[in-house]
Every structure is written in C-alpha cells, then in structure tokens.
Amino acid sequence: MNRQNWAGNTPYCATHYHAPETIPQLQAIVRAAHKVRVVGSRHSFNNISDCPEVILSLANLDHTVTIDHERRTATVNAGITYRQLAPHLHQAGFALHNMASLDHITVIGACMTATHGSGDTLGNLATAVSGLEMVTADGDLVALSREKDGEQFFGAVVALGALGVVTKVTLDLQPTFAIQQDIYEKLPLAQIDEHFDAIMSAGYSVSFFPSWQHDWIDTVWVKQQIVNGQTPTVPNPFFGAPLAPAERPTEHSSDRHLTPIGVPGPWYERLPHFYLKDPLLQGNELQSEYFVPRRHAVAAMQTVARFRAQLAPILQISEIRTVAADQLWLSPAYGQEIVGIHFNWHRNWPAVEQFLPILEEQLAPFEVRPHWAKLFAMSPAQVQPQYERLADFRALMRQYDPRGKFCNAFLAHYIGEA
Numbered sequence: 001m002n003r004q005n006w007a008g009n010t011p012y013c014a015t016h017y018h019a020p021e022t023i024p025q026l027q028a029i030v031r032a033a034h035k036v037r038v039v040g041s042r043h044s045f046n047n048i049s050d051c052p053e054v055i056l057s058l059a060n061l062d063h064t065v066t067i068d069h070e071r072r073t074a075t076v077n078a079g080i081t082y083r084q085l086a087p088h089l090h091q092a093g094f095a096l097h098n099m100a101s102l103d104h105i106t107v108i109g110a111c112m113t114a115t116h117g118s119g120d121t122l123g124n125l126a127t128a129v130s131g132l133e134m135v136t137a138d139g140d141l142v143a144l145s146r147e148k149d150g151e152q153f154f155g156a157v158v159a160l161g162a163l164g165v166v167t168k169v170t171l172d173l174q175p176t177f178a179i180q181q182d183i184y185e186k187l188p189l190a191q192i193d194e195h196f197d198a199i200m201s202a203g204y205s206v207s208f209f210p211s212w213q214h215d216w217i218d219t220v221w222v223k224q225q226i227v228n229g230q231t232p233t234v235p236n237p238f239f240g241a242p243l244a245p246a247e248r249p250t251e252h253s254s255d256r257h258l259t260p261i262g263v264p265g266p267w268y269e270r271l272p273h274f275y276l277k278d279p280l281l282q283g284n285e286l287q288s289e290y291f292v293p294r295r296h297a298v299a300a301m302q303t304v305a306r307f308r309a310q311l312a313p314i315l316q317i318s319e320i321r322t323v324a325a326d327q328l329w330l331s332p333a334y335g336q337e338i339v340g341i342h343f344n345w346h347r348n349w350p351a352v353e354q355f356l357p358i359l360e361e362q363l364a365p366f367e368v369r370p371h372w373a374k375l376f377a378m379s380p381a382q383v384q385p386q387y388e389r390l391a392d393f394r395a396l397m398r399q400y401d402p403r404g405k406f407c408n409a410f411l412a413h414y415i416g417e418a
C-alpha cells in the first residue's frame with residue numbers, strides 16, 4: 001500500500017498496513033489494534049487519514065454492486081471508487097445525483113469528508129447515503145440507516161472516519177440522465193457581483209474558475225441536463241462571456257484530461273471535470289477550500305479578489321461551487337446552503353502555509369469553514385463554533401469508540417477527544 005497521500009505532501013506514519021479480503025479478517029484486525037484508520041484513494045491533503053499504528057484499505061474487499069430497483073438504491077463495498085461504480089449504475093438505468101471534480105476517489109472517503117460537486121439544488125455526495133454498515137472499535141458489525149436511526153444517522157455519514165470502519169454503503173439513486181457541459185471564457189467579474197444567483201442557477205451544475213488575475217473569470221462551466229432528448233439551449237454570450245471552442249487543449253499534463261465539452265453524454269462522464277488516466281500517479285498540486293454561507297458568497301469572493309498580487313505566484317486556479325443545505329452534522333452545509341471557494345495551489349507549501357492565515361483572517365467575518373480534507377491553518381477555536389452539532393458528534397464518538405481507537409491527531413485537534 002502507498003504510504004503517503006496522493007499529492008505526496010503527507011506521509012503516513014503507521015507501522016502496519018493491511019488490505020483484508022474479508023469482513024471477518026477486517027474485524028480481527030480492528031479488534032486487535034490499539035489505533036486504526038482507513039484510507040480510501042488517499043486524496044485528502046492533510047493528515048486526516050493518518051494513524052500511528054494500523055492503516056487499513058478496503059481495496060481487496062468484494063466489489064459487488066447490489067441494486068434494489070424498487071427502492072432505487074445501490075449497496076456497495078464502501079471502498080469502491082466512483083469510477084468503478086458509476087458505469088454499473090448507468091447500465092442498470094440509474095445515476096447518482098452528483099459527482100466531485102474527478103471520479104477515482106472512493107465513495108466512503110468522499111462521504112466521510114463531505115466531498116461535493118456543484119449545483120444549487122444538489123447536496124454534497126454524502127447526502128445520497130441512506131444506509132451504512134461499519135465495524136466498530138470492538139470488532140462488531142453495526143448497521144445504521146436513515147430510515148431507522150434518524151438523527152444519529154446524520155451524525156454518522158460525514159464522520160471523518162471517527163466512528164468505525166465503514167464496510168458497506170447504501171446510496172440513493174435516480175433514473176440515469178445525460179448532461180452536456182459548455183465552457184465560457186472571460187466572464188466579467190462585475191457580472192458575478194450583480195448576477196451570482198442567476199449565473200449559478202443557469203444549469204444543473206455550474207462552477208467557475210477565477211485565477212483572480214484579471215477583471216474577468218477565466219472560465220465558467222455550465223452543465224445542463226438533457227430533458228426528453230432535447231439538446232439544451234446554449235446561450236452565447238453568457239452574461240457577457242463568449243462560448244469557448246469545444247475542442248480545448250488538455251489540462252495541466254498528458255495524464256489529466258478534461259471530460260468532453262459541447263456534446264451530451266452520460267452523467268458520470270460529464271459531472272466530473274477531469275479524467276485522470278492513471279489515478280495512482282502523484283498529484284502536482286496542493287488544495288485548500290473555504291465554505292461560506294451563500295448570503296456571504298459575493299462579499300467573500302470580493303475579498304479574495306483583493307489578494308491578486310499575493311495569489312499570482314502561488315495559485316494555479318480557483319473554483320467556485322454551490323452546495324445545497326443538508327442535515328449531516330459535520331457537513332459544512334449543515335442547515336444552510338453554502339458556496340465553496342477552492343484554491344489549487346502550486347506545490348510550494350512554505351509559501352502557501354504563510355499565506356493561508358492571512359487569507360483566513362480576511363474571510364473570518366463570513367463564518368468561514370474549511371474543507372475537512374484540504375489544507376488550512378484555522379485553529380480548533382475558529383473551526384468548532386461553525387459546527388452546532390459538535391457536542392452531539394462527540395457523544396457519538398463516545399458511544400461507538402469509547403477508548404478512541406479511531407481518533408488520530410487530526411481528530412483530537414479539530415474535534416477534540418470524545
């Protein structure tokens with residue numbers, strides 16, 4: 001097993017690495033260990049997955065996908081990746097509601113950290129979870145469901161790996177659908193100030209990419225659902241931005257391709273922006289992302305735009321996305337719709353590390369909260385007040401893991417000991 005995260009900026013310090021092939025093997029490892037964490041596809045940028053003793057991977061567990069056509073759900077090995085899962089769902093006539101910017105993260109790794117795509121009406125990926133099965137600290141197998149466990153369930157879905165090893169996940173499905181994505185270039189920044197809501201609601205999923213170096217947004221991606229086989233209307237220009245040619249050069253490197261532009265295709269080949277040929281290849285970037293309640297989005301972006309000079313040498317690109325409100329306790333969208341302001345940094349951690357507290361201080365008035373899986377400098381005293389169900393979550397930790405077997409340095413710091 002690879003002993004560092006995908007970006008290579010966080011080595012893991014575990015002494016033992018296991019990839020069990022059966023649930024009983026997994027239960028025995030958990031029972032015997034003093035400290036355990038699980039890794040998915042290792043795409044988190046901080047030490048959220050690390051552990052001083054045992055790190056587990058679910059990659060060798062059975063990847064059977066069980067679809068319940070009547071209930072419109074799929075039950076899967078939690079360690080399956082979206083890339084492995086999505087074509088099965090499509091062939092069976094189903095879809096997930098949304099995807100992240102790339103598809104080779106695992107379903108449970110994504111849900112545990114409230115990973116999201118964009119869409120005014122679309123909750124983060126964890127909102128599709130209606131059931132899960134996990135091995136708790138004493139090695140027992142516990143099943144939780146939205147239907148039967150109510151409030152507790154909402155605490156267990158975005159749980160940062162703190163409650164146990166999730167082995168199975170049940171996901172809500174919808175009928176499969178097609179999407180067409182179109183890209184616009186150089187949308188004037190002033191249009192965002194005045195028409196943010198209209199721009200973000202112009203498609204099923206809309207996101208835009210500012211480098212903050214101009215008075216325009218570099219690109220806007222509008223993903224429209226194909227309804228009744230009708231090709232969607234593609235306005236040109238769009239809020240003053242012309243349509244980009246459909247044939248665009250591939251992004252960043254020969255390993256990283258944009259998903260097809262200007263032609264309809266299945267949801268799982270259009271909702272992610274990127275397709276990585278070799279997901280095992282180390283990434284050449286670092287990432288941070290800050291969420292603000294939607295009502296603060298425009299002011300927060302105006303604040304970021306004022307950092308043009310400081311951002312120039314360290315930022316590859318930003319991305320702005322919307323996420324619908326949910327009920328998941330540790331989701332940054334708990335109880336309110338949010339906007340994500342994402343930063344793809346060059347791999348220059350000393351410079352990024354120096355800049356983050358400066359940026360965070362300016363974003364603080366906007367009730368900012370960081371993406372759990374990305375790089376940030378905010379202190380626990382700044383993060384914790386943003387999560388009104390934190391005390392309830394700590395109670396869940398005490399219930400499922402009273403001796404802190406799944407608690408690592410990240411959790412102890414940001415959530416606090418159970």
Ligand SMILES: Cc1cc2nc3c(=O)[nH]c(=O)nc-3n(C[C@H](O)[C@H](O)[C@H](O)COP(=O)(O)OP(=O)(O)OC[C@H]3O[C@@H](n4cnc5c(N)ncnc54)[C@H](O)[C@@H]3O)c2cc1C
Pocket residue numbers: 006037038039040041042043044045048049058078079099100101102105106107108109110111112113114115116117160161162164165166167283287371373374
């Ligand atoms: C190139 C790139 C693009 C990205 N795009 C997006 C994006 O579009 N939107 C977004 O929101 N984020 C994005 N991210 C962040 C990414 O979605 C998160 O880091 C996500 O958590 C990664 O999932 P993973 O499978 O790699 O899990 P890991 O990073 O390996 O683990 C994440 C967490 O899940 C826990 N976990 C894993 N498996 C289990 C299990 N079986 N049981 C219990 N806990 C478990 C881990 O302990 C850890 O706490 C991106 C990251 C990269 C590198």
